Amino acid sequence: MQIDSAFTTGLQGYQRAEQRVDDASTAIARATLTPSEPQAAPGEITEELIHLKLGELQAGASAKVIQTASDMLGSLIDIRV
Template sequence: MNIQSPFANGIQGFQRAADSVAEASLNISRPQSNAISNQSSTTASVNADQFVDATNKTLTDSLIQLKEAELYGAANAKIIRSADDMLGTLIDIRV
């Protein structure tokens, strides 16, 4: 049985959260271009209300993804902090 270090798990999770933040930020910075490209690739019968809904949905999904990444990053930071505290305690006991 291979048990990974809590530090490795925390850092890996933190990196995933950072990647998710970068992706959400990119989507937030240009939500209209995504909706425009989707509109141009479909038929011309898409009206303005559908365009606004698609843009708002993209923005809303990206903001939710950004908040999830923030919470995920904070949780992994706590894992790293706990592992650090545990290691410090073990070192203090052994010395």
């Protein structure tokens, strides 16, 4: 396993999570604040809240991948010095 690929994978996962959270929060805001259209069905908002939570969990998991890759790199540097 290459450390660079672990960092890259973690970063890409974090960016996808960030996009998911952004999309879900935009959809929630649009569904609840659009005065010209009827209010969104509760199921639609619930689905977006689920996407919001999934984004949070995905970001946490990706942060752990980045932290683990950083720890591995630190261990390798300590061993070689």
